[in-house]
Amino acid sequence: MGRYLILFLSLFFVGFANSMSQPIISVDGDKATIKIDNIDVGMSGFVVKHLNKEHSIILKNAVVSGFDKKTKIATLKLSDYDALKQNSLPSGKWKVSVGDEVVLAFGYSRALLIAPNEEIYHRITKALPTLEWVHPDLFATVLSFNGHPTPLKEDFNNMCSISSAGLLYFYIHENLFTLDCKSMTILQITKAPLKQESLQLPFYSRVEQINANWFGSGSSKLKAYDPYYYELLVKNNPKNKELYDLIKNKEQKLSSLLDDFDMKDEK
Template sequence: MRIWFLLLLALVTLEASSISTPLLDVQGDHGTIESAELKVGMSGFVVRHFDTTHSAIIANARVTQTTPPSNRALIIFSEYDGIRQNSLPNGKWSPKAQDEVIIASDYGRGLLIAPNDDTYNAVSKSIPNIEWTHPDLYATYLSHEGHPTPLVSDFHRFCSAGSVGLLYIQTTETLFTLDCKNFSLLQTLSSNSIGKESKTPFYSRVPTIRSAWWGEGSSKLESYEPYYLEQIALNNPKNKELYELYKAKFGEKSALLRHFDFKE
């Protein structure tokens, strides 16, 4: 049964290679690109080519809307924060038409959050073509920050610094695939966690994550699944598919549904 589960999971998990396309037009902090392979929430960056041998990343980019009939997608720009070097001057370029937009360039690297080692090993081995960043590294980062409860901003900073594109979170019955930099939900798959053990804040071999004296994230996480389900909802309040998934699994009176800001 486990072999069949893993085979099915390997066949249907999100696979995204880097997508490169010119920026068609710009209106303020938004622009338009053309590609049939994009999902809302996918992230990347904008590249300015100054000549045949010189180029620079000038902005982050995130897909906010797709229009399948025309293969057009709307993206929003923000300051590029993948590499920080305060000792060097920064360019003040704004995206413009014909700049290159690269989406999903680091989706070949992933971070898996799982409740126990059996689940981690099963899921990580079942997803092909992913270079896994071990959760020990993330736990060590959280200990440095003093956050035994990981924040969405922790995921963003860790994944930006390590060029990790995808975040997988396994709950009891669902594997969530998110963009690791902005926590946008990209895919959900029905899959069962193996075993009843649940380690907080997630499976790792780091024995203790240091706590800061005060501040958000400094308290110990008491329960694995409720926390991640809530964070996914809070960061995807307009995702109808997620809303319906939560309603089906937890009922129409579930407190999780209050995080969505649309009406049926």
């Protein structure tokens, strides 16, 4: 199983190792489109306006919200770019327009892995040696600064921004989930039945204690690994049929999460 996992993950990583860029062909409010041979819904990036041959500026965040395989047209959801905040500098009045460049899958060579123990963490990271891994100690330090022993979505988003990580991995009950680090959309679910003999909460790190706020979301210590991270995945992927089927076949204690899906007629 170990060799299969390494081969499968390596083949998957090859397809997402490099960023890709395409010009915008249409803009309508907070939506834009590009033409591209293939792209996964949920991939994130940003819009660049080239002012001249030597100067350019990042205008917006961009997340792929839809892709038509027949027309090869991808629809992008645009939002304010917040990775590099500098309140002392003017923001400018440039708007996204046709011809601006969209860069997607930026930072997919860097990743953060959430794992239940040290052994599983090392087995998965060694399976993908070409990835530059952001150590969970750094994330635990960020959580301690924020006072969140239980990591929230905004904590993951913050960590992705400050570490320039493009991919986020969760190992949960014999499955490895690959997510876009900004949108937290599932890109791949890989069956990985690794033996788990111990559990560290909220995830494996060498940080002994994460400081907590007096109250508020994330201030309580995480009590259960699998249910919490499954809930986090469902909240950010309510239309993912593969995730729905996976949870449906799990233990009865996870059945309440099925109500959070938006599967409509697919149920």
